[in-house]
Amino acid sequence: MAAQPLSFRRVLSANVVALAPAYGALAGLYAWGALAGRPALIAGAGVTVVTVLLVQRYLGSLARFARFVSELSDVQEPVMPRLSFAPATEELASAAATLAMGWRRQRASIDNLAASAQAIVDGLPDPLIALDRQRRVVRTNIAARALLGAIAAERDLSMTMRHPELLAAIDALLETGADGNFTGPDQTAIEIVLSGAPELDVIVHARRLPRAAADGSLALLVLHDTTALRRAERMRADFVANASHELKTPIAGLAGFIETLRGPARDDVAARDRFLGIMAEQADRMRRLVDDLLMLSRIEQHEHARPAGEVDLASVLRGVQDLLQLKAAARKVTVELAIDPSLRKAVGDYDELTIVFQNLIDNALKYAKPSTTVRVAAQPAGDDQVAVAVSDEGDGIPAAHLPRLTERFYRVDNARSRQLGGTGLGLAIVKHVVNRHRGRLDIQSLPGKGSVFTVTLPSV
Numbered sequence: 001m002a003a004q005p006l007s008f009r010r011v012l013s014a015n016v017v018a019l020a021p022a023y024g025a026l027a028g029l030y031a032w033g034a035l036a037g038r039p040a041l042i043a044g045a046g047v048t049v050v051t052v053l054l055v056q057r058y059l060g061s062l063a064r065f066a067r068f069v070s071e072l073s074d075v076q077e078p079v080m081p082r083l084s085f086a087p088a089t090e091e092l093a094s095a096a097a098t099l100a101m102g103w104r105r106q107r108a109s110i111d112n113l114a115a116s117a118q119a120i121v122d123g124l125p126d127p128l129i130a131l132d133r134q135r136r137v138v139r140t141n142i143a144a145r146a147l148l149g150a151i152a153a154e155r156d157l158s159m160t161m162r163h164p165e166l167l168a169a170i171d172a173l174l175e176t177g178a179d180g181n182f183t184g185p186d187q188t189a190i191e192i193v194l195s196g197a198p199e200l201d202v203i204v205h206a207r208r209l210p211r212a213a214a215d216g217s218l219a220l221l222v223l224h225d226t227t228a229l230r231r232a233e234r235m236r237a238d239f240v241a242n243a244s245h246e247l248k249t250p251i252a253g254l255a256g257f258i259e260t261l262r263g264p265a266r267d268d269v270a271a272r273d274r275f276l277g278i279m280a281e282q283a284d285r286m287r288r289l290v291d292d293l294l295m296l297s298r299i300e301q302h303e304h305a306r307p308a309g310e311v312d313l314a315s316v317l318r319g320v321q322d323l324l325q326l327k328a329a330a331r332k333v334t335v336e337l338a339i340d341p342s343l344r345k346a347v348g349d350y351d352e353l354t355i356v357f358q359n360l361i362d363n364a365l366k367y368a369k370p371s372t373t374v375r376v377a378a379q380p381a382g383d384d385q386v387a388v389a390v391s392d393e394g395d396g397i398p399a400a401h402l403p404r405l406t407e408r409f410y411r412v413d414n415a416r417s418r419q420l421g422g423t424g425l426g427l428a429i430v431k432h433v434v435n436r437h438r439g440r441l442d443i444q445s446l447p448g449k450g451s452v453f454t455v456t457l458p459s460v
């Protein structure tokens with residue numbers, strides 16, 4: 001702060017007060033005849049000069065003191081001024097400085113407390129918003145800002161979240177009666193949908209604090225993202241519906257044939273043989289479906305536990321080739337194995353990897369054009385992986401289907417898959433086994449040309 005000049009009026013009135021007794025005494029002496037006019041005037045002038053000087057110094061010290069005290073509340077501690085002409089002010093100034101230091105320390109610890117409160121709130125993984133009595137946003141954490149974007153502080157919540165049900169529930173939470181007591185419940189949960197891409201299902205847990213916090217917070221909102229949970233629920237429901245639907249068709253077929261064999265076709269030997277053949281096929285289909293479902297659930301159950309065996313992929317692939325020999329011959333498709341001699345063993349489970357390649361090569365055979373070749377190539381991929389690619393010359397798969405191909409019961413051509421005896425679970429099983437092996441499944445396909453399914457696995 002720059003030194004301000006002393007005001008003339010203050011200087012004048014201080015001088016008048018200080019000089020009055022001396023002037024009074026001199027005037028009295030002169031009137032009494034004890035002092036002649038000239039010496040009285042000389043004495044008066046001397047007293048005036050000394051007094052004006054002293055008063056000037058004294059007022060200067062006081063002004064510096066006042067400035068020092070007013071600067072004590074600034075962020076920077078002021079320098080103690082020289083106050084030699086007013087010793088009492090010097091003591092006052094050091095007392096004020098001590099007081100100010102105490103305040104400063106206290107303010108620092110309050111700032112620290114506020115910062116650690118915010119750090120704790122920011123550390124919470126769930127989005128949190130604190131509101132005051134008027135429903136204004138007082139505090140938010142990092143998760144809330146990440147979810148909702150910039151949140152207007154000290155503004156009504158409706159500026160950030162425009163969900164009428166949510167706002168109404170919070171109003172009920174904060175509502176007070178004529179006596180000033182809260183009338184509503186002290187906590188509530190509201191389900192809302194946050195628009196955006198993707199849309200999010202969110203449960204807002206709102207809770208009123210017993211009394212307002214120092215920053216004015218009275219209600220806390222914690223947002224809980226339930227989108228993944230909802231999706232899993234939906235998937236489970238879809239799965240049960242799909243599985244029952246898949247079983248219903250062959251059961252209805254069987255029931256129909258049994259009815260026919262009991263009634264109109266009772267004595268028709270030729271029809272009976274034909275129907276029994278179809279019935280055996282349907283029963284077989286149901287058995288396959290149940291087997292696949294059981295396998296899927298078994299693999300899912302221990303999907304998090306990574307298998308640790310050492311598997312010779314060449315032997316797995318030769319085994320599968322033998323197993324599918326008849327089917328390949330029936331469709332006039334050749335299965336060709338190309339195994340890199342430097343191929344290392346894969347880390348995994350022999351039986352599960354057999355299922356993977358059985359499914360992939362079976363698909364290749366099923367969807368290949370007759371008299372073509374299915375190529376199975378196994379080779380190292382990088383330092384610590386092996387890749388097995390199964391390619392066919394079939395109809396291929398339109399790109400739009402690729403992302404969903406490994407979903408359970410997902411088929412590109414439903415009728416064709418059923419007619420070929422497929423359950424639509426093969427690739428779902430492959431995907432789960434590969435995941436359990438911490439491997440990768442890549443699908444490339446050119447419609448009209450064929451498809452390549454590549455499994456990459458960690459090697460020993």
Ligand SMILES: Nc1ncnc2c1ncn2[C@@H]1O[C@H](COP(=O)(O)OP(=O)(O)OP(=O)(O)O)[C@@H](O)[C@H]1O
Nearest residue numbers: 363364367411412413417422423424425426427451
């Ligand atoms: N090599 C392939 N060429 C073309 N389409 C394929 C190929 N492999 C799979 N598909 C498509 O992907 C779908 C899903 O395959 P998936 O193996 O899961 O079922 P599926 O073969 O029909 O039945 P299954 O459970 O008996 O294997 C198939 O219905 C088919 O439409």
Ligand SMILES: [Mg+2]
Nearest residue numbers: 359363426427
């Ligand atoms: Mg299949």
